[in-house]
Amino acid sequence: MSAVGRGTIRGSGPGAASPAARRAALVVIGLVFAVPIAAMVAFSLRSADGTGHDLGHWLALADPENGRAYRNLVEGVTNSLVLAVVTAVLVLVMLVPAMVLVHLRYPRLSRVLEFVCLVPITVPAIVLVVGLAPVYSVVARLLGSGAWTLALAYGVTVLPYAYRAVQSDLAATDLRTLTEASRTLGSSWLSTLVLVVVPSLRRGLLAAAFITVAVVLGEYTISSLLNRVTLQTSLVQISRSDPFAAVIVALLALAFAFVLLVVMGRVGSVGSARPAVPSSTSRKAHS
Amino acid sequence: MTATLPERPAAAASSSSIVPVGAAVAFRSVVKEYAGHRALTGFDLDLGAGELVALLGPSGCGKTTALRSLAGLEAVTSGTVSIDGRDVVGVPTHRRDVGMVFQAYSLFPHLTVQQNVEFGLRMRRVARGERARRAAEMLDLVGLGDLGARYAHQLSGGQQQRVALARALVTRPRVLLLDEPLSALDAKVRVQLRDEIRRIQRELSITTLFVTHDQEEALAVADRVAVMRAGGIEQIGAPEELYATPATQFVAEFVGTSNRLRSEVVSGRVRLPGGEVPAVGVCADGPVWAYVRPEDVVFAERGLAGTVEQVSFRGATVRTVVRTTGDVLITLDHRADRRRAVGDGVCLAITAQAVAVAAID
Numbered sequence: 001m002s003a004v005g006r007g008t009i010r011g012s013g014p015g016a017a018s019p020a021a022r023r024a025a026l027v028v029i030g031l032v033f034a035v036p037i038a039a040m041v042a043f044s045l046r047s048a049d050g051t052g053h054d055l056g057h058w059l060a061l062a063d064p065e066n067g068r069a070y071r072n073l074v075e076g077v078t079n080s081l082v083l084a085v086v087t088a089v090l091v092l093v094m095l096v097p098a099m100v101l102v103h104l105r106y107p108r109l110s111r112v113l114e115f116v117c118l119v120p121i122t123v124p125a126i127v128l129v130v131g132l133a134p135v136y137s138v139v140a141r142l143l144g145s146g147a148w149t150l151a152l153a154y155g156v157t158v159l160p161y162a163y164r165a166v167q168s169d170l171a172a173t174d175l176r177t178l179t180e181a182s183r184t185l186g187s188s189w190l191s192t193l194v195l196v197v198v199p200s201l202r203r204g205l206l207a208a209a210f211i212t213v214a215v216v217l218g219e220y221t222i223s224s225l226l227n228r229v230t231l232q233t234s235l236v237q238i239s240r241s242d243p244f245a246a247v248i249v250a251l252l253a254l255a256f257a258f259v260l261l262v263v264m265g266r267v268g269s270v271g272s273a274r275p276a277v278p279s280s281t282s283r284k285a286h287s
Numbered sequence: 288m289t290a291t292l293p294e295r296p297a298a299a300a301s302s303s304s305i306v307p308v309g310a311a312v313a314f315r316s317v318v319k320e321y322a323g324h325r326a327l328t329g330f331d332l333d334l335g336a337g338e339l340v341a342l343l344g345p346s347g348c349g350k351t352t353a354l355r356s357l358a359g360l361e362a363v364t365s366g367t368v369s370i371d372g373r374d375v376v377g378v379p380t381h382r383r384d385v386g387m388v389f390q391a392y393s394l395f396p397h398l399t400v401q402q403n404v405e406f407g408l409r410m411r412r413v414a415r416g417e418r419a420r421r422a423a424e425m426l427d428l429v430g431l432g433d434l435g436a437r438y439a440h441q442l443s444g445g446q447q448q449r450v451a452l453a454r455a456l457v458t459r460p461r462v463l464l465l466d467e468p469l470s471a472l473d474a475k476v477r478v479q480l481r482d483e484i485r486r487i488q489r490e491l492s493i494t495t496l497f498v499t500h501d502q503e504e505a506l507a508v509a510d511r512v513a514v515m516r517a518g519g520i521e522q523i524g525a526p527e528e529l530y531a532t533p534a535t536q537f538v539a540e541f542v543g544t545s546n547r548l549r550s551e552v553v554s555g556r557v558r559l560p561g562g563e564v565p566a567v568g569v570c571a572d573g574p575v576w577a578y579v580r581p582e583d584v585v586f587a588e589r590g591l592a593g594t595v596e597q598v599s600f601r602g603a604t605v606r607t608v609v610r611t612t613g614d615v616l617i618t619l620d621h622r623a624d625r626r627r628a629v630g631d632g633v634c635l636a637i638t639a640q641a642v643a644v645a646a647i648d
Contacts, residue, residue: 183381
């Protein structure tokens with residue numbers, strides 16, 4: 001968004017808040033987020049004897065000698081990372097071609113697709129697990145009970161978020177003209193999908209992928225009720241014996257999600273952040 | 288990625304990669320139906336090699352459908368579309384070897400101008416060096432040789448359409464399709480680019496189908512203009528022919544501005560204020576509508592009397608609307624030094640050498 005655009009949105013219209021009110025709102029919201037995080041940091045830095053603060057618990061987590069104690073936690077983190085990647089790939093590979101196909105060839109089905117993709121957000125995780133339990137007995141027979149199989153269930157839960165992220169980009173792009181231009185230039189449908197559609201929708205795809213990763217890393221109910229070891233279930237388990245380690249890992253997970261969001265913003269803006277050339281100059285010179 | 292279209296060889300005699308690539312195109316009895324609605328109703332059209340034909344008509348007349356049928360972006364319901372005598376119905380778009388410029392800006396936003404122009408060559412697996420050379424050459428042709436490193440969002444609308452034109456032409460397509468490529472541009476850029484399209488089309492001798500709803504644009508650039516109505520061609524001919532001798536009432540009213548006067552045909556001549564002139568158009572003796580162009584009406588000492596109702600300055604000419612004593616509005620274009628004021632009493636004479644007529648329904 002341009003500076004002018006931002007200025008317009010923040011304009012002092014009849015309903016616009018004053019700068020002081022805006023700052024106050026930001027401070028309150030900031031405190032809501034900052035206070036618990038600060039408390040977690042302070043807790044994690046508490047010394048073993050409880051009298052002061054040090055990095056003991058952080059260093060203990062990184063100590064190879066404690067590997068046995070944190071084995072379950074490492075397994076949970078590994079499983080969650082694998083699940084995050086598999087779920088993101090699964091969702092993008094299944095969802096994006098379907099959305100593009102509906103957008104270009106069957107626009108009448110867009111409402112149906114939207115409904116199907118948004119339904120999971122209305123279903124509580126506990127209800128989803130009740131339905132998924134018998135399905136997973138079949139999945140276990142066919143595909144085994146590897147941690148990655150949980151990605152099938154996670155794929156359903158992240159569908160609404162991924163759909164919204166891709167859909168917003170799809171609506172802002174004249175994909176029909178771009179694909180037709182590509183085809184008249186001698187590109188097959190597959191080439192068009194890979195060379196034109198995916199790069200044109202890269203912001204939406206990145207957003208969908210990162211949101212998927214964030215949701216998967218934070219998911220607890222399904223993995224717990226299906227007796228799988230993930231980051232969240234192992235955090236709960238370790239918090240009973242070593243609450244400091246649980247808090248430290250939770251902080252690291254938060255930091256990871258924050259980095260993901262920053263990367264999403266930075267990568268998504270590539271292409272639009274290049275130095276703009278004043279169009280008036282261009283017109284004078286060439287039009 | 289599989290390249291699906293063979294690269295067309297450059298003419299051996301030419302030292303440049305920009306070579307004439309015209310092909311003959313024929314539509315035969317093409318019908319296109321959308322959910323019961325017929326967009327094309329037995330459409331017939333021939334384009335000679337290297338010819339520029341404009342499809343002109345109001346919205347919904349089927350002109351874009353005809354163009355998209357040739358591109359393969361619309362499947363025809365029946366009929367044939369052939370390029371150089373080969374029926375291409377059933378041939379997928381990416382194998383038809385056509386170049387197309389769209390009404391909407393269609394540059395790939397993630398690629399630079401140079402990469403956009405090279406895209407079609409990449410699909411044909413042209414070597415990297417050759418690609419770069421030909422893309423640069425084509426960008427020079429459209430006057431954007433120094434903008435290869437920019438992205439679409441860094442270009443004006445006119446520049447984007449020039450790049451789209453270069454991108455469509457760099458593969459040496461057999462046919463160039465222009466789907467209202469100028470309609471999103473402002474008036475000055477539109478005229479400039481229109482003239483450039485014509486210059487490049489002539490230079491390359493590429494067969495071109497140009498869709499537009501702008502009659503001035505069609506008359507200015509085309510070798511022939513096909514006026515379309517309700518899925519078929521109403522009249523096709525050279526711009527001058529179409530303007531001077533419209534075959535139907537629709538063409539007379541759609542192409543240019545006409546004064547529609549109630550008149551009478553006797554022995555092939557139409558009676559007008561100021562005398563009789565030959566009637567153009569098949570019409571039996573009797574009452575007719577006569578279509579008189581504004582430039583064929585002049586102020587005179589005697590003739591149709593009336594009062595000036597409206598005067599508008601148009602640069603080189605002035606357009607004056609006169610309400611006659613018979614309560615008919617007549618428009619005339621004349622030089623600025625013959626300007627009259629609103630409310631002036633004037634007399635009009637018709638100087639046309641021949642006048643298009645149509646029977647009164």
